[in-house]
Amino acid sequence: MVQSLDRLKESPSQTAGPYVHIGCTPNFSGIEGVFPQDLGTSMLNDGAKGERIRIVGRVFDGVGTALKDAMVEVWQADANGLYPSPQETRGTADPNFTGFGRSAGDMATGEFVFETIKPGNVPFKDGRPQAPHVTLWIVARGINIGLHTRLYFGDEEAANAADPILSRIEHRSRVATLIAPKTMEGEIATYRHDIFLQGEKETIFFDV
Amino acid sequence: MSGGSFYQRDRQWHPRAYDPAYKTSVTRSPQKALIALDNTLSEMTGPVFGHDTLGPLDDDMILNFAKDGEPIGQRIIVHGRVLDEDARPVPGALIEVWQANAGGRYRHKKETYLAPLDPNFGGCGRTISGPDGSYRFRTIKPGPYPWPNGPNDWRPAHIHFSIFGQGFAQRLITQMYFEGDPLIWLCPIVATIPDKAAIERLIAPLDMANTVPMDARAYKFDIVLRGRRSTLFENRMEGN
Numbered sequence: 001m002v003q004s005l006d007r008l009k010e011s012p013s014q015t016a017g018p019y020v021h022i023g024c025t026p027n028f029s030g031i032e033g034v035f036p037q038d039l040g041t042s043m044l045n046d047g048a049k050g051e052r053i054r055i056v057g058r059v060f061d062g063v064g065t066a067l068k069d070a071m072v073e074v075w076q077a078d079a080n081g082l083y084p085s086p087q088e089t090r091g092t093a094d095p096n097f098t099g100f101g102r103s104a105g106d107m108a109t110g111e112f113v114f115e116t117i118k119p120g121n122v123p124f125k126d127g128r129p130q131a132p133h134v135t136l137w138i139v140a141r142g143i144n145i146g147l148h149t150r151l152y153f154g155d156e157e158a159a160n161a162a163d164p165i166l167s168r169i170e171h172r173s174r175v176a177t178l179i180a181p182k183t184m185e186g187e188i189a190t191y192r193h194d195i196f197l198q199g200e201k202e203t204i205f206f207d208v
Numbered sequence: 209m210s211g212g213s214f215y216q217r218d219r220q221w222h223p224r225a226y227d228p229a230y231k232t233s234v235t236r237s238p239q240k241a242l243i244a245l246d247n248t249l250s251e252m253t254g255p256v257f258g259h260d261t262l263g264p265l266d267d268d269m270i271l272n273f274a275k276d277g278e279p280i281g282q283r284i285i286v287h288g289r290v291l292d293e294d295a296r297p298v299p300g301a302l303i304e305v306w307q308a309n310a311g312g313r314y315r316h317k318k319e320t321y322l323a324p325l326d327p328n329f330g331g332c333g334r335t336i337s338g339p340d341g342s343y344r345f346r347t348i349k350p351g352p353y354p355w356p357n358g359p360n361d362w363r364p365a366h367i368h369f370s371i372f373g374q375g376f377a378q379r380l381i382t383q384m385y386f387e388g389d390p391l392i393w394l395c396p397i398v399a400t401i402p403d404k405a406a407i408e409r410l411i412a413p414l415d416m417a418n419t420v421p422m423d424a425r426a427y428k429f430d431i432v433l434r435g436r437r438s439t440l441f442e443n444r445m446e447g448n
């Protein structure tokens with residue numbers, strides 16, 4: 001016998017099920033008057049610094065059907081690369097930007113939309129800059145444990161090429177699944193980022 | 209609070225992504241290996257929600273949708289603590305919950321179960337853990353319900369939980385079950401968790417000591433989020 005590590009085990013995950021929107025976006029799901037506003041609906045106010053962008057996409061299952069019962073969350077740094085978190089020790093993040101967004105997706109198409117700003121650089125643990133990126137977390141019926149992935153920006157070719165995480169991915173053909181191409185929709189830069197849960201285009205998911 | 213990267217997630221302890229007995233997982237489970245990502249600030253930080261996020265009835269599902277009376281069903285209190293893997297309390301954790309009503313019916317457009325809606329029950333609530341990691345909310349005990357998977361599959365009574373810790377890597381959604389429910393051991397969703405000891409971590413015992421006599425029974429449900437390394441001996445950033 002040896003001493004015990006006295007460590008607890010993490011609570012096991014369970015699927016978010018088909019009705020995650022009742023708990024996480026009740027107003028969207030038609031339950032009004034309980035919470036004034038769904039959490040993560042708005043990521044910024046007019047005072048937020050940085051370039052306004054839009055992130056859109058859908059989540060596809062292995063037979064190519066877009067999920068309509070998913071919930072997608074995003075977490076990102078502000079325009080200076082700072083996170084609004086007590087763990088952030090490099091400076092104070094923009095008080096006009098929350099860094100957190102949550103989308104239930106469109107009821108008919110499943111498309112998620114985030115109105116946000118382009119994040120600045122966040123260092124890798126050795127101090128090298130990472131390319132600008134947004135963390136995504138995806139849950140839905142049939143997903144037994146939430147999926148972590150990232151969005152990188154298609155117009156940041158040089159930064160993406162030097163990124164310490166992207167550059168270590170063995171199967172180079174899969175890197176593109178993390179990079180969202182830019183299009184202009186009117187005045188606003190829009191990054192389309194479809195997520196594929198399975199198949200040839202399966203998105204890279206991270207064990208974080 | 210500060211700290212280093214999170215302890216690696218034990219993927220053998222968590223449910224399998226692909227489990228053909230839970231049919232929807234067949235086309236929604238990644239088939240390629242997850243790629244390991246050393247935690248950076250993007251994973252070690254996470255959104256913080258202050259107590260000012262909450263309204264006075266957010267943690268009371270008996271009253272927060274009540275229209276012309278209180279909901280039908282067994283009145284219960286669910287309470288417990290949010291801890292990390294080192295058994296340290298996690299204060300300030302946002303906990304969101306949702307559930308079916310006493311008859312097993314969800315308030316949702318796509319819900320087709322024939323059990324009736326309760327006009328006084330919405331089925332969503334939220335709270336934030338206190339300085340010692342403790343939380344509580346009041347609700348009615350949800351009923352079991354049938355669901356389209358096998359020809360006769362029933363979900364055990366359960367409450368869905370969504371939890372934010374201090375870092376986005378701790379993000380967790382799970383379900384709480386009730387002590388003594390025989391449906392737990394028949395449920396294909398529960399059975400995606402391979403280890404019986406892990407399943408038992410999701411079963412809340414009846415807690416008579418915290419029961420409000422003549423009013424509501426209590427169930428205790430502790431939640432464990434990932435722990436994090438001490439920063440003491442971690443590699444320093446270049447140039448430091």
Ligand SMILES: [Fe+2]
Binds near residue numbers: 308
């Ligand atoms: Fe459920």
